[in-house]
Amino acid sequence: MKILSIDTSGSSLNVGLLDSSTGLFFAHEHTKDEARTHSMKILPAIQALMTKAGWSFDQLDRIALTAGPGSFTGLRIGAAVAKMIAGQTFAELVPVSTLEMIALSARLSATDPNTTSYLPMINARNHNVFAAICRPGKPLDDEGHWPFTDFLSKAPKNSIFVFEQGTGDDFKAEIQTAGLKFIEQPSEKLIDAKLLAQQGLSAARADADSFAPRYLRKTAAEMAWLKKHPDAGDGDYAKYVSEV
Amino acid sequence: MTAKQDNLILAFESSADETSAAVVKNGHEILSNIVATQIASHQRFGGIVPEVASRHHLEWINRVTKEALQEASITNPAAQLSAVAATYGPGLVGSLLIGLMAGKTFAMVHGLPFIAVNHLAGHISAANFVQPTSYPAMAVMVSGGHTELLWMAKENSFQIIGTTLDDAAGEAFDKVGRILGLNYPAGKEMQEMAAKGQANIHFPIAHTENTFDFSFSGLKSSVLNYVHHADQLSEQINKNDVAASFQKAVVEAIIEKTEAAIQVFQPVQLLLGGGVAANLALRTAIEHLAQTYHLKLTEAPISLAGDNAAMIGAAAYLNFKAGRFSGLDLNTDPSLNFSRM
Ligand SMILES: Nc1ncnc2c1ncn2[C@@H]1O[C@H](COP(=O)(O)OP(=O)(O)OP(=O)(O)O)[C@@H](O)[C@H]1O
Ligand SMILES: [Mg+2]
Numbered sequence: 001m002k003i004l005s006i007d008t009s010g011s012s013l014n015v016g017l018l019d020s021s022t023g024l025f026f027a028h029e030h031t032k033d034e035a036r037t038h039s040m041k042i043l044p045a046i047q048a049l050m051t052k053a054g055w056s057f058d059q060l061d062r063i064a065l066t067a068g069p070g071s072f073t074g075l076r077i078g079a080a081v082a083k084m085i086a087g088q089t090f091a092e093l094v095p096v097s098t099l100e101m102i103a104l105s106a107r108l109s110a111t112d113p114n115t116t117s118y119l120p121m122i123n124a125r126n127h128n129v130f131a132a133i134c135r136p137g138k139p140l141d142d143e144g145h146w147p148f149t150d151f152l153s154k155a156p157k158n159s160i161f162v163f164e165q166g167t168g169d170d171f172k173a174e175i176q177t178a179g180l181k182f183i184e185q186p187s188e189k190l191i192d193a194k195l196l197a198q199q200g201l202s203a204a205r206a207d208a209d210s211f212a213p214r215y216l217r218k219t220a221a222e223m224a225w226l227k228k229h230p231d232a233g234d235g236d237y238a239k240y241v242s243e244v
Numbered sequence: 245m246t247a248k249q250d251n252l253i254l255a256f257e258s259s260a261d262e263t264s265a266a267v268v269k270n271g272h273e274i275l276s277n278i279v280a281t282q283i284a285s286h287q288r289f290g291g292i293v294p295e296v297a298s299r300h301h302l303e304w305i306n307r308v309t310k311e312a313l314q315e316a317s318i319t320n321p322a323a324q325l326s327a328v329a330a331t332y333g334p335g336l337v338g339s340l341l342i343g344l345m346a347g348k349t350f351a352m353v354h355g356l357p358f359i360a361v362n363h364l365a366g367h368i369s370a371a372n373f374v375q376p377t378s379y380p381a382m383a384v385m386v387s388g389g390h391t392e393l394l395w396m397a398k399e400n401s402f403q404i405i406g407t408t409l410d411d412a413a414g415e416a417f418d419k420v421g422r423i424l425g426l427n428y429p430a431g432k433e434m435q436e437m438a439a440k441g442q443a444n445i446h447f448p449i450a451h452t453e454n455t456f457d458f459s460f461s462g463l464k465s466s467v468l469n470y471v472h473h474a475d476q477l478s479e480q481i482n483k484n485d486v487a488a489s490f491q492k493a494v495v496e497a498i499i500e501k502t503e504a505a506i507q508v509f510q511p512v513q514l515l516l517g518g519g520v521a522a523n524l525a526l527r528t529a530i531e532h533l534a535q536t537y538h539l540k541l542t543e544a545p546i547s548l549a550g551d552n553a554a555m556i557g558a559a560a561y562l563n564f565k566a567g568r569f570s571g572l573d574l575n576t577d578p579s580l581n582f583s584r585m
Contacts, residue, residue: 039341043352043572057353072295073338076302080345087306088321088353209306212299221293229288240285241263241300243278243308 001061004049004085005197008042008078009070009098010122010164011035015045016193017053020201026053030188038077046081060091064200066191067095068214069122069130069145075213086208093208094200098122098191099143101199103134105192106162106183117159119180121151123167130216133159145217152178164190251326251564254312254350255557256305258343259335259363260388261285261292263304266553267316267325271561272372276315277554278308283429291418291428298338305346312553322354327569329359329560331366333580334389340576348572359560360570362580363551364390365402367517369559370544370552378540382511384502384530387518388414388429391458391498393505395585396515400562403585405505406456413494414520416460420467420490424483434487435523441484443492445470455504463493491525499529506537513540522549 001021007014012035015028028045050057065082068075075098086093102120122130124145131151132143142154148171155161161168161175161182168182175182218226226232250269257264266277282300286292318324330347333340344360351358368383382405383394391408411419414431421430424437447466450459467490474481502514514534520526521544534541548555563569 037575039345040573040575043345043348047352047572072298073341076298076338077341077345079302080305080342081349083302083306084309084346084349085353087309088350209310210303212303215299219293219295219299221289221296225288240288241280241282241304242284243280243311 001201002055002059003062003064003197003200004046004060004091005064005193005200006042006078006082007066007098007101007191007193007196008038008074009066009068010074010187010190012187012190013038013041013045014191014193014196015042015049016197017049017055018194018197019053025194025197027193038074042077042081057085057089060085060089062092062094062200062205064094064096064196064203066098066101066196068098069216070098072215075215079211079213083208083211092205093211094203094205095211095214096196096199096203097132097140097143097214099130099132100134100140101191101196102162104136104195104199105190106185107136108192108195110183112160114158115160117156119155119159119161121161121163121168121171123163123170124217127170129171143216149174155180251561252316252318252324253359253557253560253564254318254321254325254328255361255553255560256330256343256347257363257366257551257553257556258301258305258339259331259333260339260551261297262551263301263308263343264551264553265308265312266557267312267318268554268557268561271558274373274554276312277552278311278315279552280304280308287427290422292336294336294338297336298342301339301342305342309346309350321350322356325354325356327357327359327560327564329361329556331363331556332360332574333577334363335578337576337578340578344574344576348574352572357569358572358574359563359568360574361556361559361563363556364392364582365400365559366555367544368394368402368515369562370517370548370555371515371542372558373545373548373554374542377515377542378513380509380511381513381515382502382505382509383515383517384498385518386413386498386516386520386526388412388418390518391460392582393456393501394582395509400566402582404582405509405585406454406458406501408458408460409452410459410461411464413458413460413498414518416464416494417520419464423468423471424486431520431523434491435525437484437487438491438525441482441486441488443488444485445489447489447493449493449497449500456501458497458501460494460497463490463497491523495523495526495529498526499533502530503533506533506539511539513542515542517544517549519550522546
């Protein structure tokens with residue numbers, strides 16, 4: 001299979017091409033000034049890799065995409081690109097949890113044999129986090145938007161937090177007090193593009209046209225509105241948009 | 245299949261709360277124009293919530309793309325299309341991003357050239373679906389976020405003669421509509437109320453330092469004062485009269501500035517575009533003005549006055565002819581505008 005992997009959920013741009021029959025992998029080389037430039041860099045990066053691999057878009061079998069959680073804008077950039085490629089070619093869209101990818105990427109270089117579970121975490125401000133419990137090989141548990149302290153109380157023994165360097169300083173003291181450990185990943189190592197492509201081999205595919213990122217968080221405006229309109233249902237977006 | 249010598253452009257528009265894709269032939273013929281509007285969603289909040297708008301755009305972008313292609317009988321984009329275009333500004337950054345990324349990605353996948361379009365040039369180019377423009381022309385661009393008099397010395401050239409110093413005309417309609425208890429966007433309903441009322445209240449038009457600039461926030465305040473004053477005295481107001489008087493003041497302000505600019509710059513033709521160009525009182529007034537000065541006039545068709553991708557395709561065609569293409573690294577420009585004359 002020919003797989004394109006795309007991750008724009010965080011500050012670094014992760015793109016790669018994997019040919020699973022040969023094991024050949026082409027990775028986008030990270031640059032220093034990648035943060036907040038995904039909208040400018042992603043397509044030239046994909047195009048350069050396609051040229052390097054000598055592939056045409058019609059040959060792509062799958063697009064593995066980090067589906068979220070993560071930066072809302074970042075998630076949408078990757079999703080818009082992945083959706084449009086999938087919609088215009090034979091490629092299938094295969095979304096993978098960003099948190100799962102953070103955990104699995106950390107495991108690549110982890111050495112502690114006692115670690116049974118990973119706690120991938122993204123800082124969501126105000127002492128809130130997007131986090132999950134990842135026991136490799138099993139489905140994610142408790143993936144959600146949490147007050148950090150609530151999530152910490154769920155952390156299993158011998159589990160280890162994983163987050164991007166510089167984003168977890170507010171939590172380190174509490175983690176250590178709870179007797180747990182953490183791994184700080186440099187941003188370009190947080191998600192491994194090759195591993196994402198490999199996950200894309202086995203993960204379930206999604207309908208590209210209706211795909212929406214896993215934001216795991218409604219907007220403040222919607223939460224306030226739903227509070228006032230408890231019978232309105234769970235924000236079924238589709239019914240609020242119509243063709244004219 | 246359309247003959248290859250025809251120029252077919254697939255265009256995307258997503259700058260505010262409409263997700264749209266269109267196929268335009270030779271810059272002036274609409275083969276398809278699919279518009280998905282989010283108005284019902286944002287009415288829950290009384291105005292556009294940017295994060296919600298971006299989410300809707302992403303959910304609808306593939307659907308409007310496929311429908312636009314299908315309706316235009318495009319089965320082989322690489323062979324049938326000449327280029328792909330998208331709005332890159334002005335507008336809400338998160339909204340713009342979806343149409344821009346979709347357009348650039350479509351161009352990359354099918355190996356087509358990409359054209360970035362200024363949304364305001366799009367509004368003005370809606371006139372191209374009516375008839376060709378004669379130059380030098382002057383455009384009256386009145387929308388939800390902009391109110392500008394633009395000098396067009398030649399095709400695809402825009403310079404600001406005058407602009408609003410505060411609220412845009414459409415914004416003023418929406419804010420006054422809110423004062424009168426209407427939901428967003430209020431322009432169309434205001435027009436309907438105005439038609440039932442009398443313009444018997446004097447709401448003053450602000451004077452600006454530059455003769456050609458606009459100011460609508462004072463007008464909005466005087467409507468607010470009028471309504472509050474009546475409230476305090478427990479007097480009933482006739483909302484239709486307020487709407488009629490407000491609309492008259494807005495139209496007069498636009499016509500007054502436009503007339504002053506006609507006298508100084510002497511264009512051979514006028515163009516009217518933007519969401520507020522759907523306003524019938526404004527259309528009647530500008531038709532009268534054009535007659536008085538013996539000017540050719542092209543008004544955006546009412547159905548194409550609001551945001552849509554067909555107008556973006558029309559503007560993109562002008563860029564195509566001028567050889568103005570953009571790279572796949574192009575970013576959005578949320579505060580994009582023309583420069584002053
Ligand atoms: N019949 C009408 N009379 C007056 N105003 C109208 C009418 N129809 C629509 N409008 C106004 O037009 C505006 C919408 O126009 P448009 O969609 O062009 O604005 P926008 O795209 O939000 O802003 P911009 O084009 O400046 O970025 C709204 O403010 C709406 O109230
Ligand atoms: Mg507009």
